[in-house]
Amino acid sequence: xQIPEEFGVRESxxxxxxxxxxxxxxxxxxxxxxxxxxxxxxSDDVTFAIKLALEEALTNAIKHGNRNxxxxxxxxxxxxxxxxxxxxxxxxxPGFRPRKVPDPTADENLERPNGRGIMLMHAxxxxxxxxxxxxxxxxxxxxxxxxxxxxxxx
Amino acid sequence: MDAQEExxxxxxxxxxxxxxxxxxxxxxxxxxxVITLAGAVQLDQAAELRNRLVAAVEPHAPxxxxxxxxxxxxxSTGLSALLAARSEALRHGGRVHLVAPRPAIAGLLRVxxxxxxxxxxxxxxxxxxxxxxxAE
Numbered sequence: 300x301q302i303p304e305e306f307g308v309r310e311s312x313x314x315x316x317x318x319x320x321x322x323x324x325x326x327x328x329x330x331x332x333x334x335x336x337x338x339x340x341x342s343d344d345v346t347f348a349i350k351l352a353l354e355e356a357l358t359n360a361i362k363h364g365n366r367n368x369x370x371x372x373x374x375x376x377x378x379x380x381x382x383x384x385x386x387x388x389x390x391x392x393p394g395f396r397p398r399k400v401p402d403p404t405a406d407e408n409l410e411r412p413n414g415r416g417i418m419l420m421h422a423x424x425x426x427x428x429x430x431x432x433x434x435x436x437x438x439x440x441x442x443x444x445x446x447x448x449x450x451x452x453x
Numbered sequence: 454m455d456a457q458e459e460x461x462x463x464x465x466x467x468x469x470x471x472x473x474x475x476x477x478x479x480x481x482x483x484x485x486x487v488i489t490l491a492g493a494v495q496l497d498q499a500a501e502l503r504n505r506l507v508a509a510v511e512p513h514a515p516x517x518x519x520x521x522x523x524x525x526x527x528x529s530t531g532l533s534a535l536l537a538a539r540s541e542a543l544r545h546g547g548r549v550h551l552v553a554p555r556p557a558i559a560g561l562l563r564v565x566x567x568x569x570x571x572x573x574x575x576x577x578x579x580x581x582x583x584x585x586x587x588a589e
Contacts, residue, residue: 322497329496333466343470347526347557350471354496354528404566412536415529415565422564 300430306439308385312378320365320373320390325357328375332386335379341442348423349384349440355416356388356436364390364434383425384440394433470525474498477505485516485547485586487577491523499530506538515547518580522553532567539570548572550580 302308316331318324332353336346357373365371368391376387401408403415420427426439466472473492480487486509494502509517517538539549550572554562562568574580 326496330466330472333469333472334464337466337469344557346469346471350526351528351561354530357496358528358530404564406569409566409570410536410540412533413529415532419529419561419564 300428300435300437302385302387303426303428303437303439305426306385306437307383308378312380313376313385313387314378316375318373318375320361320367320369320371322361325361325373328373329353329357332375332377332379332384335377336384339379339381339442341384345440345442349386352420352424352427352438352440353386353388355419356386356438359416360388360390360392360434363395364392366392381442383442385437387435387437389435392434394430396433397429473525475502477502479505479509481514482586484514485518485584486511486514487518487520489520489523493524493526494528494531494534496530499528499534502531503534503537506534507541510538510541510545510547512545515542515545516584516586517542517547517549518552518577518584519549520552520577521555521558524558525555527558527561529565532561532565535567535571548584550574550583552577552580 302310316328318328329350333346333350336349360373361367365373371391374389378385397417400417401414403411403418408414420436420438424438425441428437429435471493475494475498476491478489480489488506488509506517519535535549542549552574553576554573559573562571562573572583574583
């Protein structure tokens with residue numbers, strides 16, 4: 300899948316990480332992205348939203364996409380600047396149809412232990428796009444807070 | 454990305470509320486347990502949280518109060534842990550009440566409508582009273 304045009308990033312803006320299918324590696328990749336948010340002085344609320352959506356994407360990719368198969372890899376790409384954050388997560392699974400996921404907020408589904416990840420990504424990010432197969436998700440979060448001056452990059 | 458910047462960035466994140474590791478403490482009272490969660494439920498800590506919450510439900514003291522006042526972050530895996538605790542409590546005739554979630558966590562509970570399943574109180578004393586207990 301190509302970068303969604305409306306996300307406003309180019310290939311050259313993106314940092315790519317290829318990681319094993321495990322929570323430790325996912326946590327490390329998350330820490331790199333969260334570190335970038337901290338460097339750009341993102342607010343606590345926006346940081347909460349991005350961390351939440353990223354964890355849902357990573358958890359889905361590990362658990363449902365790669366089915367905890369250690370021989371498979373995840374690809375995480377990201378671009379963080381003071382105005383917005385773009386994150387892509389891709390797994391090696393067969394994918395799924397996001398629209399087929401039952402509404403976790405329906406009364407009959409409230410007690411289900413799982414199934415909230417996709418809904419939360421949509422709720423907390425500005426835009427979410429899946430590829431046709433459903434094994435790659437692109438997420439955009441606009442940083443609506445007025446950013447503090449960012450230190451110049453070395 | 455400039456690799457030399459990464460340690461500083463990671464350190465900045467680790468120092469932020471949502472970057473803190475989860476801390477769990479349990480206060481046992483005669484007929485219930487008060488669990489206090491602090492820090493953030495990190496990706497690799499949800500299973501531990503689930504196990505600790507479920508283990509805190511005992512047949513002779515099946516009610517749980519989960520104090521969220523010091524919790525800065527949790528995702529859906531953390532929510533699943535709360536649901537597992539509730540399921541275990543119900544199995545033994547108990548209840549799970551939540552106390553003082555921060556605005557971001559309260560918002561998360563509302564978004565997924567779990568505020569319909571978990572009574573939420575502003576103060577621990579209110580939760581104790583609702584469960585027929587007094588502070589010890």
